[in-house]
Amino acid sequence: MCGIVGYVGKRQAAPILLQGLAKLEYRGYDSAGIAVRDGEGQAEVVKTKGRLSVLAEKTDNGNALKGTCGIGHTRWATHGEPNQKNAHPHVSGNCKGSGSGVVESEVVGVHNGIIENFVELKEKLLKHGYQFYSDTDTEVAIKLVDYYYKKYKMGPIDALSKSMMRIRGSYALEVMFKDHPGEIWVARKDSPMIIGIKDDEAFVASDVPAILKYTRSVYYIGNLEIAKVSQGEVHFYNLDTDEIQKELTEITWDAEAAEKGGFEHFMMKEIHEQPKAVLDTMNKVVKDGKIDLSEVGLTDEEIKEITGITIVACGSAWHVGMAAQYVFEDLARIPVRVELASEFRYRDPILDPKNLVIIVSQSGETADSLAALREAKSKGVKTLGIVNVVGSSIAREADNVYYTMAGPEIAVATTKAYSAQLMAMYCLAIQFGFVRGTIDEKEYSRLISELETIPDKITRILSDKERIQWFAAKFADAHDVFFIGRGIDYAISLEGSLKMKEISYIHSEAYAAGELKHGTISLIEDNTLVIGVLTQSKLYEKTVSNMVECKARGAYLMGVTGYGNYSIEDTCNFVTYIPKVDDHFMTSLAVIPLQLMGYYISVARGLDVDKPRNLAKSVTVE
Numbered sequence: 337m338c339g340i341v342g343y344v345g346k347r348q349a350a351p352i353l354l355q356g357l358a359k360l361e362y363r364g365y366d367s368a369g370i371a372v373r374d375g376e377g378q379a380e381v382v383k384t385k386g387r388l389s390v391l392a393e394k395t396d397n398g399n400a401l402k403g404t405c406g407i408g409h410t411r412w413a414t415h416g417e418p419n420q421k422n423a424h425p426h427v428s429g430n431c432k433g434s435g436s437g438v439v440e441s442e443v444v445g446v447h448n449g450i451i452e453n454f455v456e457l458k459e460k461l462l463k464h465g466y467q468f469y470s471d472t473d474t475e476v477a478i479k480l481v482d483y484y485y486k487k488y489k490m491g492p493i494d495a496l497s498k499s500m501m502r503i504r505g506s507y508a509l510e511v512m513f514k515d516h517p518g519e520i521w522v523a524r525k526d527s528p529m530i531i532g533i534k535d536d537e538a539f540v541a542s543d544v545p546a547i548l549k550y551t552r553s554v555y556y557i558g559n560l561e562i563a564k565v566s567q568g569e570v571h572f573y574n575l576d577t578d579e580i581q582k583e584l585t586e587i588t589w590d591a592e593a594a595e596k597g598g599f600e601h602f603m604m605k606e607i608h609e610q611p612k613a614v615l616d617t618m619n620k621v622v623k624d625g626k627i628d629l630s631e632v633g634l635t636d637e638e639i640k641e642i643t644g645i646t647i648v649a650c651g652s653a654w655h656v657g658m659a660a661q662y663v664f665e666d667l668a669r670i671p672v673r674v675e676l677a678s679e680f681r682y683r684d685p686i687l688d689p690k691n692l693v694i695i696v697s698q699s700g701e702t703a704d705s706l707a708a709l710r711e712a713k714s715k716g717v718k719t720l721g722i723v724n725v726v727g728s729s730i731a732r733e734a735d736n737v738y739y740t741m742a743g744p745e746i747a748v749a750t751t752k753a754y755s756a757q758l759m760a761m762y763c764l765a766i767q768f769g770f771v772r773g774t775i776d777e778k779e780y781s782r783l784i785s786e787l788e789t790i791p792d793k794i795t796r797i798l799s800d801k802e803r804i805q806w807f808a809a810k811f812a813d814a815h816d817v818f819f820i821g822r823g824i825d826y827a828i829s830l831e832g833s834l835k836m837k838e839i840s841y842i843h844s845e846a847y848a849a850g851e852l853k854h855g856t857i858s859l860i861e862d863n864t865l866v867i868g869v870l871t872q873s874k875l876y877e878k879t880v881s882n883m884v885e886c887k888a889r890g891a892y893l894m895g896v897t898g899y900g901n902y903s904i905e906d907t908c909n910f911v912t913y914i915p916k917v918d919d920h921f922m923t924s925l926a927v928i929p930l931q932l933m934g935y936y937i938s939v940a941r942g943l944d945v946d947k948p949r950n951l952a953k954s955v956t957v958e
């Protein structure tokens with residue numbers, strides 16, 4: 337996820353672009369850049385690695401660049417390390433060095449989204465004499481526009497339309513053509529973009545916060561639409577290059593609400609971004625119904641040789657490992673250990689040389705997880721990182737990396753990154769099983785088809801969130817909450833309990849349901865909330881029995897289970913039903929109501945949901 341801005345009008349563009357990018361930095365912050373042109377002159381590009389402040393300093397807050405038409409970008413790397421040459425804007429010509437300075441190029445542009453077929457497009461362009469200076473999919477898109485612009489000589493609309501017909505993926509694309517001064521051309525598919533208008537000025541942005549300071553009058557450009565943005569004017573076109581009319585909309589949000597996409601907190605916004613995060617992470621490796629790990633870098637031969645897996649992580653990432661161990665062992669019949677990084681790093685672990693150590697980390701900078709990675713490498717064991725931040729320490733130091741595609745996660749309590757990590761694990765486990773022959777072609781296809789239903793099922797659960805909100809309010813003053821389950825349901829309980837603790841400050845424990853009678857059940861008293869996770873068919877009755885034991889001691893029971901298990905209402909005081917998917921993948925669905933429970937209780941208690949006390953988004957110290 338990145339942030340793009342554009343301005344054309346009577347004022348100097350650069351300061352306006354920087355101010356807009358500052359409002360979008362939550363969308364990405366590993367590098368940034370702007371391109372500004374003054375009248376007929378060539379665009380001048382300035383790009384920097386690091387936070388936006390570096391770009392602002394380099395351009396004297398934009399005052400160093402002259403021109404009333406420009407575009408800008410703040411990056412969250414998906415293809416290509418975070419560095420200056422990969423930063424946007426990108427140009428159709430060849431770049432010496434990092435690509436900053438006045439550029440002799442026909443097309444200059446920025447992009448938010450993912451070009452899924454950029455490799456094949458790059459090969460096509462190389463055959464036509466194009467050279468590439470960056471590792472990004474965006475540079476390919478910009479050069480493709482240039483290719484069609486020069487080949488058919490029918491102007492920007494035609495060049496963009498032909499490019500859109502070739503590109504597969506998502507994009508909010510903004511380009512400037514040398515021959516069309518004072519104009520910004522945009523094209524959109526799936527990635528967000530709005531176009532603001534005010535007197536003789538026009539603004540382009542990924543999101544409302546970037547332009548709210550200037551105007552509340554905006555156009556929402558539709559999917560597969562093109563627009564020409566000039567001083568105070570916007571013209572829209574469809575893919576057939578016919579002009580289309582659009583309604584102007586008035587924005588009613590306040591600035592702060594706008595940054596959160598209209599949600600009250602980043603956490604709720606990110607909870608709602610989970611379907612896309614899960615889908616994009618799956619599409620990273622699932623191509624035409626098959627799993628392709630070539631980008632991850634694990635070959636079939638390596639997969640066949642692995643004798644065991646050790647999953648190492650902290651917090652919620654460790655909970656992903658706790659769920660994934662069951663999936664890997666069931667599907668691939670590989671022994672799996674799950675270790676807390678802070679324990680693993682000091683225990684001089686005994687590792688088989690043919691083990692695979694998987695380090696799971698959203699930030700890729702967690703000190704304990706990084707140290708665990710180095711410990712594993714010191715023993716000569718192959719390492720794989722499942723990481724959300726491109727170019728982070730763990731991503732760079734692991735032998736292989738599977739990048740989750742959750743985009744920047746701002747709330748301290750992880751939700752979409754956790755869900756994306758689960759999806760990455762499922763894909764690995766299915767592929768390991770298939771390559772090692774423990775699942776046949778038919779089961780392979782069935783399991784992949786099951787994965788493909790998860791995003792929509794998450795959306796369906798979220799459509800009923802008010803019911804969780806109502807229930808959560810009843811327990812906002814709880815002192816102790818217990819989450820219990822067996823197998824994968826125990827792993828789900830771990831994550832549900834942590835979500836509750838870290839944002840509502842209510843003491844909570846997750847317990848293997850069968851273990852309660854060995855001591856902890858003594859803590860159950862009248863009205864103690866016990867949340868039973870009941871997604872695993874083979875263990876369902878066993879866990880229900882444990883819940884009944886709690887009820888006999890006064891507990892108030894909440895059940896989380898699949899549609900159809902309605903008999904549970906004879907046991908539970910409250911039940912939240914979720915759509916069913918193959919039992920191996922039920923974590924992805926059962927965790928949603930538990931995320932919502934923690935969120936709503938925290939809100940009911942008036943706490944700082946996004947920045948809970950004592951915590952940091954990335955624990956980069958021991």
Ligand code: AGP
Pocket residue numbers: 650651652653696697698699700701702705748749750751838952953954955
């Ligand atoms: C989860 O909500 C917490 N923010 C925390 O447990 C987190 O999962 C843990 O610190 C690991 O962080 P990482 O994924 O960035 O390594």
